[in-house]
Amino acid sequence: xxxxxxxxxxxxxxxxxxxxxxxxxxxxxxxxxxxxxxxxxxxxxxxxxxxxxxxxxxxxxxxxxxxxxxxxxxxxxxxxxxxxxxxxxxxxxxxxxxxxxxxxxxxxxxxxxxxxxxxxxxxxxxxxxxxxxxxxxxxxxxxxxxxxxxxxxxxxxxxxxxxxxxxxxxxxxxxxxxxxxxxxxxxxxxxxxxxxxxxxxxxxxxxxxxxxxxxxxxxxxxxxxxxxxxxxxxxxxxxxxxxxxxxxxxxxxxxxxxxxxxxxxxxxxxxxxxxxxxxxxxxxxxxxxxxxxxxxxxxxxxxxxxxxxxxxxxxxxxxxxxxxxxxxxxxxxxxxx
DNA sequence: AATCTTACCAACCGCATCTTG
DNA sequence: CCAAGATGCGGTTGGTAAGAT
Numbered sequence: 225x226x227x228x229x230x231x232x233x234x235x236x237x238x239x240x241x242x243x244x245x246x247x248x249x250x251x252x253x254x255x256x257x258x259x260x261x262x263x264x265x266x267x268x269x270x271x272x273x274x275x276x277x278x279x280x281x282x283x284x285x286x287x288x289x290x291x292x293x294x295x296x297x298x299x300x301x302x303x304x305x306x307x308x309x310x311x312x313x314x315x316x317x318x319x320x321x322x323x324x325x326x327x328x329x330x331x332x333x334x335x336x337x338x339x340x341x342x343x344x345x346x347x348x349x350x351x352x353x354x355x356x357x358x359x360x361x362x363x364x365x366x367x368x369x370x371x372x373x374x375x376x377x378x379x380x381x382x383x384x385x386x387x388x389x390x391x392x393x394x395x396x397x398x399x400x401x402x403x404x405x406x407x408x409x410x411x412x413x414x415x416x417x418x419x420x421x422x423x424x425x426x427x428x429x430x431x432x433x434x435x436x437x438x439x440x441x442x443x444x445x446x447x448x449x450x451x452x453x454x455x456x457x458x459x460x461x462x463x464x465x466x467x468x469x470x471x472x473x474x475x476x477x478x479x480x481x482x483x484x485x486x487x488x489x490x491x492x493x494x495x496x497x498x499x500x501x502x503x504x505x506x507x508x509x510x511x512x513x514x515x516x517x518x519x520x521x522x523x524x525x526x527x528x529x530x531x532x533x534x535x536x537x538x539x540x541x542x543x544x545x546x547x548x549x550x551x552x553x554x555x556x557x558x559x560x561x
Numbered sequence: 562a563a564t565c566t567t568a569c570c571a572a573c574c575g576c577a578t579c580t581t582g
Numbered sequence: 583c584c585a586a587g588a589t590g591c592g593g594t595t596g597g598t599a600a601g602a603t
Contacts, residue, residue, distance in 0.1 A: 568601095572594100
């Protein structure tokens with residue numbers, strides 16, 4: 225059958241032999257690819273131009289980086305995918321030496337499963353709904369261990385940026401299914417809050433943790449009150465950050481209130497109809513900022529042995545929020561907390 | 562050892578967009 | 583401006599190797 229573009233030609237299909245590879249490499253090295261449709265003839269190959277192009281781009285190009293993806297590359301893929309969705313070519317541009325095909329394959333075979341196992345929807349990067357989690361749980365029945373996401377919410381007051389405020393432990397797959405709460409507050413996470421926070425005048429909640437050496441734990445259904453940042457009279461205004469987030473339902477509040485959120489979906493971002501170049505620019509800027517933040521957090525982490533910090537969640541929040549705002553918001557984007 | 566299942570990845574297919582005459 | 587061809591992209595398929603039964 226062959227491609228429509230080369231249906232007139234008698235072309236070979238399937239895997240490339242070393243001889244074919246050799247011919248293609250020699251031809252392109254000597255003459256460049258020029259017009260791909262003429263490459264097969266000039267290189268003496270019984271392939272269509274499209275196939276030659278693909279073989280060169282995905283396999284023979286000298287600048288290709290072979291081998292497994294590093295953890296850093298994996299994180300970049302997740303970050304950019306969260307913003308751009310399945311735009312593999314765009315994502316690959318952030319990974320020198322990697323092809324769109326390679327990124328796509330890696331996503332489908334590894335990252336997708338990893339996100340699902342963490343209770344995250346690989347399409348939207350949001351937490352899966354209870355039904356989705358349940359079906360995923362079935363799919364992952366072999367995994368008996370509780371998967372936990374843990375993260376620390378830092379106090380966003382610029383005067384007190386080094387203080388870790390709230391630790392949350394979120395069992396993703398093993399929670400009993402509660403009825404959905406009537407309001408927008410999702411209480412599906414058990415909250416583990418340092419005792420000192422319970423004593424804060426801004427902390428509203430009842431629970432355990434009466435011992436100063438223990439954390440208070442607020443499982444689903446307990447009476448922790450969550451406050452959306454824009455509605456809290458006690459919120460400390462933060463330049464940039466509040467502006468960035470106040471139009472989004474959000475987990476962040478200046479003093480230890482915690483709430484899960486529905487991050488803007490990829491579809492929602494697309495609905496903003498930002499020009500593509502602008503989106504890519506925002507994406508690049510966000511990734512740069514995240515790299516800076518990651519370095520800072522690594523330094524900070526060393527001083528908080530008892531705390532863990534899920535950058536993924538922070539990134540999800542910040543990038544998603546950033547995508548819904550003007551580029552100008554990026555200038556003072558959250559790095560004041 | 563044989564068979565089945567799963568994971569991985571190269572390559573194909575069809576559509577969209579770009580380029581050129 | 584338009585049509586045809588070229589190129590690029592994302593989804594999907596199929597072959598193969600590795601692991602499980």
